[in-house]
Amino acid sequence: MSAIRREIPSAILSLIGIALLLAFFTTLGFFQELHGILTSWVPIISGCSVGLGFLYMTYAQWMNYQRNKNLNNLIYLIVPLVFFAIFFGTALFSPGNTNSEAYQWLYYHIYKNVGGTVYAVMFFTLASSAIRTMRLFTRDPTGGFRFRLEAAALMFGGLIYTMRQIPLFQVYIPGIVELGEWIMLVPNVGGGRAAVIAAALGAITVGIRTLWGKERATAEVE
Amino acid sequence: MIKTGTYLDLLLFLVMVATTYYYFSKTKDPEWKPFIRHIPALDAIKEGVGKSVEENKPVHFAMGASGGQLYSTLVSMTLTALAFLRYLAIMCAEYGARLIVHMPYQTESIPIIEGTVREAYAFAGKPELYRREDLRYYGYGSLTWTQGVTASYAEEDVGLNLSVGIFYSDCPISLEMAHIMGGMNIGGTGRWIMVYAFAMMCDYVFLGEEIYAAAAQISKDPIMLTGILIEEVGKFFTYIMLFLGLVLNAVGVNVDVLFSL
Amino acid sequence: MAADLIGGFIGTLFVISVMSMLWRDNLFFRFGQAAIMGATIAHYIFMNFQSVYKNGIIPLMAGNVMFVIPILLGLLMYTRLSKDIAWLAKYPTSVLVGVGTGVMITGTLRGQIIDQVKQTVLDAFTGINGIIILVGVVTALSFFLFTKEHTGALGTCVKIGRVFLMISLGANFSGELIWYLTQMIGRLMYILNEFVWPLLGA
Amino acid sequence: MATARERLAKARRFYQIIWALCLIGMFIPLVYPLGLPVKVSEPVKDYYEAIANLPEGSVIAVSFGASAALLDEQEAQFLATWKTIFQYGHKVIFYCSTQDAPIIIQNELAEVNPEKYGYVYGEDYVILPYSPLGEAGQAAFAKSIRSIYSADIEGTPLDNIPLMKDIDSYKGIDLLIYEYTSCTDVEWVIRQWVVPYKTKVLIMTLGCCGPMAAPYYPTQIQGFLSGSGAGTELEVVSGNPGPGAAMSDAKNLGMLPFFIAIIWTNIKPFLGRED
Numbered sequence: 001m002s003a004i005r006r007e008i009p010s011a012i013l014s015l016i017g018i019a020l021l022l023a024f025f026t027t028l029g030f031f032q033e034l035h036g037i038l039t040s041w042v043p044i045i046s047g048c049s050v051g052l053g054f055l056y057m058t059y060a061q062w063m064n065y066q067r068n069k070n071l072n073n074l075i076y077l078i079v080p081l082v083f084f085a086i087f088f089g090t091a092l093f094s095p096g097n098t099n100s101e102a103y104q105w106l107y108y109h110i111y112k113n114v115g116g117t118v119y120a121v122m123f124f125t126l127a128s129s130a131i132r133t134m135r136l137f138t139r140d141p142t143g144g145f146r147f148r149l150e151a152a153a154l155m156f157g158g159l160i161y162t163m164r165q166i167p168l169f170q171v172y173i174p175g176i177v178e179l180g181e182w183i184m185l186v187p188n189v190g191g192g193r194a195a196v197i198a199a200a201l202g203a204i205t206v207g208i209r210t211l212w213g214k215e216r217a218t219a220e221v222e
Numbered sequence: 223m224i225k226t227g228t229y230l231d232l233l234l235f236l237v238m239v240a241t242t243y244y245y246f247s248k249t250k251d252p253e254w255k256p257f258i259r260h261i262p263a264l265d266a267i268k269e270g271v272g273k274s275v276e277e278n279k280p281v282h283f284a285m286g287a288s289g290g291q292l293y294s295t296l297v298s299m300t301l302t303a304l305a306f307l308r309y310l311a312i313m314c315a316e317y318g319a320r321l322i323v324h325m326p327y328q329t330e331s332i333p334i335i336e337g338t339v340r341e342a343y344a345f346a347g348k349p350e351l352y353r354r355e356d357l358r359y360y361g362y363g364s365l366t367w368t369q370g371v372t373a374s375y376a377e378e379d380v381g382l383n384l385s386v387g388i389f390y391s392d393c394p395i396s397l398e399m400a401h402i403m404g405g406m407n408i409g410g411t412g413r414w415i416m417v418y419a420f421a422m423m424c425d426y427v428f429l430g431e432e433i434y435a436a437a438a439q440i441s442k443d444p445i446m447l448t449g450i451l452i453e454e455v456g457k458f459f460t461y462i463m464l465f466l467g468l469v470l471n472a473v474g475v476n477v478d479v480l481f482s483l
Numbered sequence: 484m485a486a487d488l489i490g491g492f493i494g495t496l497f498v499i500s501v502m503s504m505l506w507r508d509n510l511f512f513r514f515g516q517a518a519i520m521g522a523t524i525a526h527y528i529f530m531n532f533q534s535v536y537k538n539g540i541i542p543l544m545a546g547n548v549m550f551v552i553p554i555l556l557g558l559l560m561y562t563r564l565s566k567d568i569a570w571l572a573k574y575p576t577s578v579l580v581g582v583g584t585g586v587m588i589t590g591t592l593r594g595q596i597i598d599q600v601k602q603t604v605l606d607a608f609t610g611i612n613g614i615i616i617l618v619g620v621v622t623a624l625s626f627f628l629f630t631k632e633h634t635g636a637l638g639t640c641v642k643i644g645r646v647f648l649m650i651s652l653g654a655n656f657s658g659e660l661i662w663y664l665t666q667m668i669g670r671l672m673y674i675l676n677e678f679v680w681p682l683l684g685a
Numbered sequence: 686m687a688t689a690r691e692r693l694a695k696a697r698r699f700y701q702i703i704w705a706l707c708l709i710g711m712f713i714p715l716v717y718p719l720g721l722p723v724k725v726s727e728p729v730k731d732y733y734e735a736i737a738n739l740p741e742g743s744v745i746a747v748s749f750g751a752s753a754a755l756l757d758e759q760e761a762q763f764l765a766t767w768k769t770i771f772q773y774g775h776k777v778i779f780y781c782s783t784q785d786a787p788i789i790i791q792n793e794l795a796e797v798n799p800e801k802y803g804y805v806y807g808e809d810y811v812i813l814p815y816s817p818l819g820e821a822g823q824a825a826f827a828k829s830i831r832s833i834y835s836a837d838i839e840g841t842p843l844d845n846i847p848l849m850k851d852i853d854s855y856k857g858i859d860l861l862i863y864e865y866t867s868c869t870d871v872e873w874v875i876r877q878w879v880v881p882y883k884t885k886v887l888i889m890t891l892g893c894c895g896p897m898a899a900p901y902y903p904t905q906i907q908g909f910l911s912g913s914g915a916g917t918e919l920e921v922v923s924g925n926p927g928p929g930a931a932m933s934d935a936k937n938l939g940m941l942p943f944f945i946a947i948i949w950t951n952i953k954p955f956l957g958r959e960d
Contacts, residue, residue, distance in 0.1 A: 005570040013577040013584070020585025021235075025228050041553035042293045042582050044539040045575050046330035047531040048557020053329040054524050055564070056359040063355035072510065079514060080521030087525035098529065109490040110497055111526065113673065114519050115754065117501040118365040119391060120667035124505055125398035126660050127707065127943045128700040129422040134947055139954055153646045154421070157653025158660075159947070165661045165892060167914060168937040170724045177726060184654050184896040186612045190619015191651030193599045194644065195414040195430040197620075198627040200595035201456035202434030203298035203412065204235075205449045207588045208242050210301060210580065214445050217304035217338055218580050231592040259629045292576065295590045297583030327527070330579055333563040333572035340569075361520045362527030369501065369516040376508035391659070399504075402700075404693050418652035418659075429648065435629050450629050457624060460600060464621070467604035481601035505704055658893045661936075662758065665892075665913050668711050668935045669757030672928070675715055 010213045017211040054084070130158065157183055229483040234459065241455040245448035258450055261436050263408055263426035267384060270406040271313050274381025279405070280320040282380055283310055284396060285387030286411070287367035290331025296388050298434075299412045300331065303387035304338050305437040305446075310384055311342035315351055322356045322378065324371050326387070327363060364392035371396045380405025385424075386433055389416045397423035410436075491677030498670050619647040706942035714934030721934050728899075729918040732887050732908030733769065735860065737923075741774045743859040744852065748823070748874075750782040750865045751789045755891060759864075761916025761929030762889050763793055766862065768925040771802040776848055778858075780813040780826065780834065782865075787815050787838060808847045812838045824877040827855045827884075855882040862887045868894035871901065879905045 016038060022028060023035035057080065065073040087106060094100030098107075134155040137145040163169040164180025209215050224232065248254050274281045285303040292300060307323065314321040325335055336357060343352040360370030372395060375383075383400035385393060389411045400407050401423055409420050410428025420427045428436050431453070438449040471477040500515030535554070543550040556578060562571040603620050606613035622644035625637060633641045713719075736745070751759060770777055781787045790812060804810055813834045816822060825832050830853050836842050843849040851857060861884050863874045871888065878884045885907050888898050892912025902909055910919060914936075917929030 005573070009573040009577040012574065013581040016578060016581030017584040017588075020582060021588060024585070024589035025225060025232050025235075026223050027225055028223070037549070038578075038582050040538065041556075042579055044535055044550070044553035045557040045560075045579060046293070046328065047535040047539070048554060049329040049332070049560040049575075050528045050531040051329075052332045052560060052563070053327070053359045053361065054528065056325070056332060056354075056357060057361070057520065057524065060355040060358055063353075072513070075510075076513065076517050079517035080524070083518040083521035084525045085521075087522045088529060091525065091529045097533070098526075105486070105490060106522075107526075109494040110519070110522060112754065113494040113670070114369075114497050114501055114515070115363070115365045116666050116673070116757070117498045117670050118368055118395065119663050120670050121501060121505060122391065122394040123660065123663035123667050124700075124704045124707070125394050126419070126422075126656065126663065127703065127946075129394075129398050129401075129419075130656065130660075130943070131700070131703065131946045131950055132696075133422040134951075135954075136951055137954055145954065149642075150645060150649045153649035154653040154656075155947075157650035158657045159653075159944075160657075161654050162657040162660060162940070165657070165912065165914060166936055166940050167723045167917065167933045168721060170726075170914075171722045181896060181899060182612075183650065184658075185899070186615050187619055187647055187650040188654040189606075189651075190616040191623045191644075191647035191649075192414055192655075193603060193616070194620045194623030194627070195417070195648060195651070196595050197460055197599050198431035198453075198457065198624060199412040199414065199434075200591045201238075201453045201460070202302075202431045202449075203296075203591055204238055204456070204588055205242070205452045206298035206301055206434060207584045207591075208238055208452075209445070209449060210298075210584050212242065212246070214246070215301055216308065216441065216443070216446070217301050217334060218577065228593075230597050231589070234592055234596065235588065257630055259632055291583070292579040293583040293586065295583075295587045297580060297587050301580075327523075329527075330560065330575070333560055333569075334576050336563055337569065337572070361523035363523055366516075366519050366523045369504075370520060372504055373508070373513055373516045376504075394659075394663075402693070402697055404690065414651075415655055418656040421649075421652050422656065429626075431627050454628065454630050457628065460596065460624065461621075463597075463600045464603060467600060468607060468617075471604055471608060477601065477604050481597060481604075506701065661892060661912075664711075664936060664939055665757050665932070667708075668715070668932055668939065671712055671715055671935070672757075672931075 014211050241452045249444040266426040270382030274319045275317050279379045279381030282322050282383045284324040284385045286389040287364035287392040289387030290326035290328035299388045302437045306386045308342045309440040311339050312346045315343045315346035315348045325359050368392045368395045372399045382406045385409030394419045495674050495678045623647045703946045710938035711935040719934045725918045725922045728909045733922045735907040744776045745860045746778045746858045747862045749786045753785040762910045764927045765919040767797045769923045777810040781815045782818040814838045820873040860885045864889040868897045871898045
């Protein structure tokens with residue numbers, strides 16, 4: 001009984017992974033075909049699972065309301081369902097589905113707008129975090145000042161490249177454009193490349209461990 | 223039979239596999255214990271859970287709005303986030319802290335996330351503390367996710383916020399809001415382009431690859447610990463490639479062609 | 484015309500709802516959040532149903548019996564809801580992670596390691612900037628060494644590496660900051676062009 | 686001694702003041718344009734001159750891969766570029782490589798109104814529909830347009846369109862303007878147009894993609910626009926005012942409170958104030 005719960009799924013995972021590796025490294029036709037079939041399957045498998053999201057959301061809101069029956073919680077329970085119905089109904093019943101004028105109108109004025117605004121809000125949260133982080137000196141308990149090299153490096157990269165992109169600074173600070181581009185193309189590339197290489201090695205290690213059947217999340221969890 | 227243009231990939235891959243084999247066989251020796259440098263952010267997780275219990279606030283775990291990618295090139299980060307989730311859930315169960323998991327929008331990852339949390343509570347011996355309604359789902363895309371997470375922070379307050387996983391332009395809001403609410407922020411991602419947000423907003427940060435090393439360390443499992451050593455060999459191999467490339471280019475070999483093998 | 488104005492009005496309400504969170508948590512923000520949550524789930528479900536129908540059901544109807552497997556696997560995901568048969572959900576997950584791992588390993592080796600090393604080597608022979616990049620790569624990579632304490636010569640190397648990493652973080656930060664600033668200005672322009680000016684003009 | 690909670694509330698108030706000042710700074714120029722100075726950079730100047738110096742009636746192809754979500758960043762570039770092209774009387778072939786692109790280009794041309802410049806659809810400009818081109822598609826387009834497109838966006842076969850009659854490959858195209866939003870796509874145009882055919886190429890892209898395009902300038906690409914700032918610069922150098930000017934002012938004023946706050950937090954400890 002345990003094999004069907006643990007070992008068999010684990011073995012399926014490893015076999016599929018190895019088949020894809022063979023499809024990449026070798027010219028064997030069988031694996032190329034298998035690669036095509038599997039990659040056409042995965043969007044279907046994941047597509048079938050979308051209902052789970054709706055269930056978990058509704059369940060969490062429902063339990064929240066059960067625990068504390070006030071007006072706010074009732075709103076959080078009902079509003080998503082109403083908007084779900086509006087969007088889903090419009091998509092389902094308008095001719096052309098999601099390409100219909102009615103759906104595009106909803107999509108443009110609500111979805112795109114909220115998306116844009118969420119990005120816009122990040123300007124503010126990033127600004128406040130920068131104000132907090134970009135401090136060159138801290139007071140130590142004795143009352144002296146301590147220079148923070150890493151904050152200075154962060155500030156150097158961050159502020160100069162910001163200035164490079166603001167028209168006013170381009171006009172009044174000569175050379176800021178060149179300096180900004182230099183930061184982006186030289187030190188940034190140096191640090192960034194090392195980080196990318198290191199993270200890639202980490203990812204591959206996890207990948208090999210997973211194929212080996214030793215990764216806990218895929219091998220031991222039931 | 224071997225596809226041209228993949229020789230070097232294959233060599234690197236085989237080096238990693240051979241190293242994995244070598245270290246996996248080493249773990250059979252119970253005496254064997256590798257040295258691994260200390261990662262400060264790890265102690266902070268324990269401290270944060272303790273603080274949450276003290277202040278009677280929940281612990282939040284976020285793995286990114288699209289942190290549930292199972293069949294993309296970022297799958298390793300999802301699995302690493304799950305390792306953190308397991309560790310955190312066990313600790314929360316032991317300390318009696320409430321854990322709220324903000325699930326990514328990829329619904330296909332929900333089963334594995336729920337499985338991880340449920341198993342962790344059972345492992346800690348407190349399966350009765352597990353509550354399904356504390357697995358939150360917010361719909362498609364990062365915009366609704368950030369909004370939902372922020373709303374949860376505001377309503378339920380934040381003791382510790384651990385954010386490890388795949389982050390795009392969603393973390394700058396959630397992390398800063400957790401900070402403003404007075405929560406302790408710990409986190410990191412393997413996507414270098416977003417690490418800046420963690421470095422600036424978190425109290426403790428895992429810089430890029432550190433999440434993989436940290437995930438290995440928290441597991442206390444020798445098999446997972448070997449991961450760090452395998453990566454280390456990969457890094458030395460990279461240094462060797464770099465050095466050989468420089469030497470060969472200096473003596474006039476066409477490195478562009480050589481590295482395209 | 485009226486539809487556009489109403490659209491502008493609704494859009495403006497949602498913009499303000501999202502922004503209001505910066506001031507403090509409030510009912511208006513919660514309403515917007517709940518609404519958009521329902522809307523995006525509907526969008527996601529509809530798009531996925533369409534895709535499953537087009538890529539799975541239609542080929543199945545056309546006689547390609549193989550497609551019954553992914554559809555069944557997809558449905559197995561729902562076994563997670565019951566405690567007793569939850570383990571069945573491991574099967575679809577294993578297929579997905581198996582494909583993911585294969586794709587990840589093959590996609591990462593060249594693009595993120597070999598090509599990065601190659602480019603560093605080639606850059607190093609182009610002048611002083613190339614040398615700086617090389618120093619950055621070597622020292623920053625040393626920061627990610629975990630089996631040695633960062634003291635002595637390695638410590639110095641790591642310190643230099645961290646400076647490179649921090650500059651890189653700063654540059655990434657400012658690239659995004661300006662982009663978000665543009666988005667904010669874009670939202671203000673939307674409010675003015677789609678709602679305020681039409682309202683005043685009407 | 687302030688408690689942690691009070692300190693937190695105080696910090697939040699401080700941030701909120703900065704946020705409000707930034708917002709006001711962005712808002713003012715949108716209502717009252719200030720016309721703060723803009724410096725035109727070399728790539729933009731060259732971009733403008735590459736279009737201006739073509740003989741009248743030259744054929745320009747525009748590979749258009751815009752995305753609606755990223756339009757704020759690029760709208761100024763687009764409008765100023767179309768106006769500049771029409772102003773010098775060049776013929777244009779727009780071809781779309783993203784799903785959003787056909788809608789965007791039609792909306793924009795409705796705003797710019799080519800007819801005002803004496804243009805006739807089909808004779809002076811033409812829009813080809815969406816096709817998921819990718820690198821292979823760009824290569825195929827350069828070799829034979831008809832291998833990718835059989836008809837224009839309205840469904841008229843290419844052979845019935847006067848402008849397209851004698852044009853089927855890179856040979857009929859005097860200048861390519863390449864627009865993209867995924868930073869590495871710049872390599873496609875270098876590999877598929879510049880290297881094999883020595884086509885003159887201009888680039889329009891996002892601000893964050895600028896540094897990746899810069900190494901190819903000026904040897905392989907004649908000029909490039911990256912980000913909304915470059916759009917504003919093109920408006921200035923070509924004398925076609927558009928949305929970029931207000932945006933540039935809004936950027937200037939919106940960012941000032943942020944810089945002042947950073948300077949303030951850095952000198953504050955020296956003034957003996959507590960953190």
